[in-house]
Amino acid sequence: MARTRATPGIDLHxxxxxRGVRKGLTDALREAVRTGRLAPxxxxxxxxxxxxxxxxxxxxxxxxxxxxxxxxxxxxxQGSGTRxxxxxxxxxxxxxxxxxxxxxxxxxxxxxxxxxxxxxxRSGWLKAARRALAHAPNxxxxxxxxxxxxxxxxxxxxxxxxxRGVHADPERIVxxxxxxxxxxxxxxxxRRRGLRSVAVESYxxxxxWNLLHRSGLPTVPLPFDEHGTDPADTAGAGAVLLxxxxxxxxxxxxxxxxxxxxxxxxxxxGGVVLEDDYDGEFRYDRQPVGALQGLDPDHVVxxxxxxxxxxxxxxxxxxxxxxxxxxxxxxxxxxxxxSTGVLDQLxxxxxxxxxxxxxxxxxARLRYRRRRDALVAAxxxxxxxxxxxxxxxxxxAVLRLPPGTEQSVVRAAARQRLAVHxxxxxxxxxxxxxxxxxxxxxxxxxxxxxxxxxxxxLCRVLx
Amino acid sequence: MARTRATPGIDLHxxxxxRGVRKGLTDALREAVRTGRLAPxxxxxxxxxxxxxxxxxxxxxxxxxxxxxxxxxxxxxQGSGTRxxxxxxxxxxxxxxxxxxxxxxxxxxxxxxxxxxxxxxRSGWLKAARRALAHAPNxxxxxxxxxxxxxxxxxxxxxxxxxRGVHADPERIVxxxxxxxxxxxxxxxxRRRGLRSVAVESYxxxxxWNLLHRSGLPTVPLPFDEHGTDPADTAGAGAVLLxxxxxxxxxxxxxxxxxxxxxxxxxxxGGVVLEDDYDGEFRYDRQPVGALQGLDPDHVVxxxxxxxxxxxxxxxxxxxxxxxxxxxxxxxxxxxxxSTGVLDQLxxxxxxxxxxxxxxxxxARLRYRRRRDALVAAxxxxxxxxxxxxxxxxxxAVLRLPPGTEQSVVRAAARQRLAVHxxxxxxxxxxxxxxxxxxxxxxxxxxxxxxxxxxxxLCRVLx
Numbered sequence: 001m002a003r004t005r006a007t008p009g010i011d012l013h014x015x016x017x018x019r020g021v022r023k024g025l026t027d028a029l030r031e032a033v034r035t036g037r038l039a040p041x042x043x044x045x046x047x048x049x050x051x052x053x054x055x056x057x058x059x060x061x062x063x064x065x066x067x068x069x070x071x072x073x074x075x076x077x078q079g080s081g082t083r084x085x086x087x088x089x090x091x092x093x094x095x096x097x098x099x100x101x102x103x104x105x106x107x108x109x110x111x112x113x114x115x116x117x118x119x120x121x122r123s124g125w126l127k128a129a130r131r132a133l134a135h136a137p138n139x140x141x142x143x144x145x146x147x148x149x150x151x152x153x154x155x156x157x158x159x160x161x162x163x164r165g166v167h168a169d170p171e172r173i174v175x176x177x178x179x180x181x182x183x184x185x186x187x188x189x190x191r192r193r194g195l196r197s198v199a200v201e202s203y204x205x206x207x208x209w210n211l212l213h214r215s216g217l218p219t220v221p222l223p224f225d226e227h228g229t230d231p232a233d234t235a236g237a238g239a240v241l242l243x244x245x246x247x248x249x250x251x252x253x254x255x256x257x258x259x260x261x262x263x264x265x266x267x268x269x270g271g272v273v274l275e276d277d278y279d280g281e282f283r284y285d286r287q288p289v290g291a292l293q294g295l296d297p298d299h300v301v302x303x304x305x306x307x308x309x310x311x312x313x314x315x316x317x318x319x320x321x322x323x324x325x326x327x328x329x330x331x332x333x334x335x336x337x338x339s340t341g342v343l344d345q346l347x348x349x350x351x352x353x354x355x356x357x358x359x360x361x362x363x364a365r366l367r368y369r370r371r372r373d374a375l376v377a378a379x380x381x382x383x384x385x386x387x388x389x390x391x392x393x394x395x396x397a398v399l400r401l402p403p404g405t406e407q408s409v410v411r412a413a414a415r416q417r418l419a420v421h422x423x424x425x426x427x428x429x430x431x432x433x434x435x436x437x438x439x440x441x442x443x444x445x446x447x448x449x450x451x452x453x454x455x456x457x458l459c460r461v462l463x
Numbered sequence: 464m465a466r467t468r469a470t471p472g473i474d475l476h477x478x479x480x481x482r483g484v485r486k487g488l489t490d491a492l493r494e495a496v497r498t499g500r501l502a503p504x505x506x507x508x509x510x511x512x513x514x515x516x517x518x519x520x521x522x523x524x525x526x527x528x529x530x531x532x533x534x535x536x537x538x539x540x541q542g543s544g545t546r547x548x549x550x551x552x553x554x555x556x557x558x559x560x561x562x563x564x565x566x567x568x569x570x571x572x573x574x575x576x577x578x579x580x581x582x583x584x585r586s587g588w589l590k591a592a593r594r595a596l597a598h599a600p601n602x603x604x605x606x607x608x609x610x611x612x613x614x615x616x617x618x619x620x621x622x623x624x625x626x627r628g629v630h631a632d633p634e635r636i637v638x639x640x641x642x643x644x645x646x647x648x649x650x651x652x653x654r655r656r657g658l659r660s661v662a663v664e665s666y667x668x669x670x671x672w673n674l675l676h677r678s679g680l681p682t683v684p685l686p687f688d689e690h691g692t693d694p695a696d697t698a699g700a701g702a703v704l705l706x707x708x709x710x711x712x713x714x715x716x717x718x719x720x721x722x723x724x725x726x727x728x729x730x731x732x733g734g735v736v737l738e739d740d741y742d743g744e745f746r747y748d749r750q751p752v753g754a755l756q757g758l759d760p761d762h763v764v765x766x767x768x769x770x771x772x773x774x775x776x777x778x779x780x781x782x783x784x785x786x787x788x789x790x791x792x793x794x795x796x797x798x799x800x801x802s803t804g805v806l807d808q809l810x811x812x813x814x815x816x817x818x819x820x821x822x823x824x825x826x827a828r829l830r831y832r833r834r835r836d837a838l839v840a841a842x843x844x845x846x847x848x849x850x851x852x853x854x855x856x857x858x859x860a861v862l863r864l865p866p867g868t869e870q871s872v873v874r875a876a877a878r879q880r881l882a883v884h885x886x887x888x889x890x891x892x893x894x895x896x897x898x899x900x901x902x903x904x905x906x907x908x909x910x911x912x913x914x915x916x917x918x919x920x921l922c923r924v925l926x
Contacts, residue, residue: 010818013626035630037630114606117601120604133585134585138580142577144776163473163475166500178802181800184800214799291476311605312605313604315804316804339644341804342776447601
């Protein structure tokens, strides 16, 4: 229950009824406490504040309060005001919801998909928020452009052009509430255009396949071989969802020949490529692979997110749209109401333009690279049968296991309360070809102090 | 274009290719500037920072920069680093989007629907954000409970119970991105249950009707008479959307007999009442009408929002759900990805529990009441033929006009660049019965300094 701290005037809804003002008020307050609407500990307004709200004399409120204190429903203490007593509440309506059973939390969390939340730049973010709020025009706080704030679109255009090789025009950027919101927007627009399915990679996230399916677009998996995803045969789908810079979860960039092939396909057929650039900032051994969108801004939608570079809880993502799709996506967003809070948008814009974002990403890249190196070294020393792949970039690695051992290793990890994913859960249900045994290990997830323990726990469950 | 302020290490994506490292780098940078990917004014990283990123010698980068400065593509100035020159960009790909023609802004804005954005409590909000961010656990920044942060759900449960008479359990509150998001969630769930339509009031917002229609639920208007909306005949719809505390835009609370009748209907038929409590905090002459949900928490969904009490740009709303709907709404929200940023959620929780929210609402109520009084006084003095109705609450009034004059008054206002709405635009296209001539005037919208001028402009266009 949220307790209200000392407040001179607070709102209290009460409807006095029946014979006599004092009795009506007393009855109404008693009923509110008895039924649990006013929870134990709730602070009531002072009689001086409530009396004019109700249009009654101050003494009437004071008398009603005194009656209820005498009856034990309220307590009155000097300096802490009048509160609902901490007593049993009878007949609360409706029955309180059963508390959800929380899943037992893992001791060590190496599930992929989350950055190190402990390294979120809290003070830098707050500083940016202060500057952003100080400079924001009043109209920024209203219903605004469905594409998002112009300050953020300008900052993002500069950033993704410079750092990711994207051809970005602020007029064709749409801010959305994380990747899921962006993919839902695109799925809905493509479905309205008459598309019947979307080609996806054989490995990926079931949440993305489900989002497209909900938009009316079933997914069909592309072949996957030793060179990674092969987009040659899209099985008649009019759109392809790819992770070109860093295949999730396998970890390789899309082969250069296939980058060219998928762009050729899009040009030849009028197809659309959806580029999921979820962690393009994090490549360790050379500079990041540039965005596929740079090859053909007329056929590739670039989807970026702050979920890996900053934190998923911000729910900030963006689309860089080709001219042919921009109007439809913006109209759809306008129809559905605008969904992304402006304060975080303005704050991210300030965070980027001040240079704080580049500093944060570079520091994070260094920290994750050290973890990656520690993982590789620990495997070499303690589990030489296990080969780490997909380790040139990103916040996770794929550990190849001896055939037939994936399930037993995942079960052993669960017994140790170590969260890791088996590769099987990231395989599309309709994928063909061999299904290697492997673990997907998110080394970005634990905070720094928990990382060595998590790594040790991992080595203990490996064959 | 977003300029980056002094930054020691910033990311730059460039792919050197062809003969010779220096020539390859120079060509790649020139191409990035020539095509407009690197916009004029973009700051480049120092050679010391870029060289290790690319795996080349520092002098190679310095030489490439020097070549391009000599060619006029870059500029180098002591203290401001190397930047892309402010020169004409040739062959930018794709064509820059045509800038949207902004609609001519009104000089005086009395359109309903927005609070006074200038009175958003910026410093109080920032203070709450600082406290919230200081106390948030790391896990709050991750993917979280689809219902929203527990801190906010607890604070909202306490607040709507105390101030609005709602029976609220934090377990059955779902935080959403404004009213539109909440209505879309509910529409989708009701459609999945097999509902075919939703009954709505004869007067309301077309955006709400359109949102329901998009969810597959056409809307049918309820009769409207001198006592307001009559929910007796829902025309077979399984759900009813109402504004019981303050009919939008007509302004009266739902008649007590009809409050009882709609709850009886819901119990008898298993129907669902959607209670849009958009501005329940703002009632001036007595205390607010309590939420309809308090009469029957098992059949009424309470929809609240921070858009009127704080600012629409926050995109924060909430649903208080009956037990029978809670699981379906939460599952749907989980499927679609979580859409509301956690930082604003934590900040609002702190803002409420600290008492700052009650103080803000009470101060705003006083300010809006003064405006309402000024409006009524000005009409009495300057437009005695015009009667203001629906003025006991809220941020807008309905000004009844002589029959047949609404369109001409709206046109006269447009010529004066005064934004007001004619009542006709808030009338459901299928509504029956007489259609009175009136203006809907949002007196909450202008900032304090602009309010007297707006009021004067209004009086000048009235008959």
